[in-house]
Amino acid sequence: MNKKKKIVLVLRIVMIIFAITCIVGFPPWDGLWAMMTPLPDTIQEEVDRSIKLGLDGIIVYVDEAGQPPEFYTAGWKDRDNQIPADSQSYFKIGSISKLYIAAAAAMMVNDELISLDDKLTDYFPELLGRIEYAERITVRMMIQHRSGLLNYTDQPGFRWDESSKTIEESLALIFDKPAAFAPDENYSYSNTNYLLLSGILDKALGYSHTEYIKEEILKPLGLESTYFSLSEVDINDVMSGYYVGSEDDFKDIDTGMVATAEDVGSFIRALNDGSLFNDNEQAIYSSIYEYGHTGWVLGYYSIAYYQEDIDTVVVQFVNTNGGTPLIDLFDTQGGTKVMVATAVYNRILRILRK
Numbered sequence: 119m120n121k122k123k124k125i126v127l128v129l130r131i132v133m134i135i136f137a138i139t140c141i142v143g144f145p146p147w148d149g150l151w152a153m154m155t156p157l158p159d160t161i162q163e164e165v166d167r168s169i170k171l172g173l174d175g176i177i178v179y180v181d182e183a184g185q186p187p188e189f190y191t192a193g194w195k196d197r198d199n200q201i202p203a204d205s206q207s208y209f210k211i212g213s214i215s216k217l218y219i220a221a222a223a224a225m226m227v228n229d230e231l232i233s234l235d236d237k238l239t240d241y242f243p244e245l246l247g248r249i250e251y252a253e254r255i256t257v258r259m260m261i262q263h264r265s266g267l268l269n270y271t272d273q274p275g276f277r278w279d280e281s282s283k284t285i286e287e288s289l290a291l292i293f294d295k296p297a298a299f300a301p302d303e304n305y306s307y308s309n310t311n312y313l314l315l316s317g318i319l320d321k322a323l324g325y326s327h328t329e330y331i332k333e334e335i336l337k338p339l340g341l342e343s344t345y346f347s348l349s350e351v352d353i354n355d356v357m358s359g360y361y362v363g364s365e366d367d368f369k370d371i372d373t374g375m376v377a378t379a380e381d382v383g384s385f386i387r388a389l390n391d392g393s394l395f396n397d398n399e400q401a402i403y404s405s406i407y408e409y410g411h412t413g414w415v416l417g418y419y420s421i422a423y424y425q426e427d428i429d430t431v432v433v434q435f436v437n438t439n440g441g442t443p444l445i446d447l448f449d450t451q452g453g454t455k456v457m458v459a460t461a462v463y464n465r466i467l468r469i470l471r472k
Contacts, residue, residue: 189379344376
């Protein structure tokens with residue numbers, strides 16, 4: 119064996135040893151342990167167990183058809199003041215709010231207030247030349263994340279530890295940059311899509327889309343614990359939010375919609391069982407977006423889905439995220455605590471299916 123081959127062999131051996139050391143020394147054991155431990159008999163046992171895996175607090179709402187909804191909590195609503203998790207606390211739902219915007223868009227399409235084929239520049243002509251392909255991007259593409267718009271929350275200068283900015287300030291982060299891809303040629307999840315959709319709905323209505331959602335969605339469903347800003351609620355009723363490695367409570371950062379688990383669960387049930395829409399609205403919505411979602415903002419992670427096979431809605435709120443390992447091998451968006459929360463949610467579904 120010549121000298122060069124020996125060096126290559128040694129380097130390969132060193133790399134293998136390093137990889138094994140990293141896997142043993144820095145894996146997301148909390149996430150792996152969450153998936154691998156024996157399944158308990160009850161949901162409350164699983165919820166209690168999640169706290170031992172490093173979650174500060176958790177709220178779970180379960181709506182099985184034909185039965186009263188059940189609530190399960192563990193850990194802290196407020197860690198610093200030792201206030202236990204409360205099923206009626208408000209929680210920052212993050213991107214679950216996209217479901218409400220998509221539902222409002224479907225209703226407005228049905229009422230011919232907007233069209234799925236409307237172009238971005240029909241409402242924001244000033245974006246021509248500042249956002250690539252702006253004149254080709256349609257409402258449908260934005261709803262479906264097929265616009266190619268860059269995600270402003272991924273751009274240098276964006277901070278999760280600050281309250282939401284204006285549309286203009288957020289768009290400035292993506293101005294004059296190449297698109298992710300040409301419109302409708304691919305899929306890429308982008309918060310910019312729904313930022314602009316909100317603005318389009320506002321312009322088409324002549325008033326805030328949040329008022330439209332209140333009147334057309336929240337009030338008819340009797341959802342009185344869903345709001346669009348922290349400023350609309352008593353901050354003491356909001357669950358605290360934590361990020362691994364920080365002692366801060368991120369509760370005071372206004373990131374948009376807050377709601378109780380019960381209100382989110384009721385909305386998800388209505389979205390899926392046909393009680394929210396008329397037949398034409400339902401057909402429009404089915405052609406454009408999802409029927410469940412997750413949400414992530416700093417300190418908060420939420421999951422809300424309808425499980426058709428058991429006719430059950432399960433909503434889970436966890437007020438801890440972060441915990442990214444030292445290597446990328448096991449990295450997950452939001453950190454390993456999101457991995458734990460997802461494992462807990464899936465195990466709850468397994469318990470329900472038993």
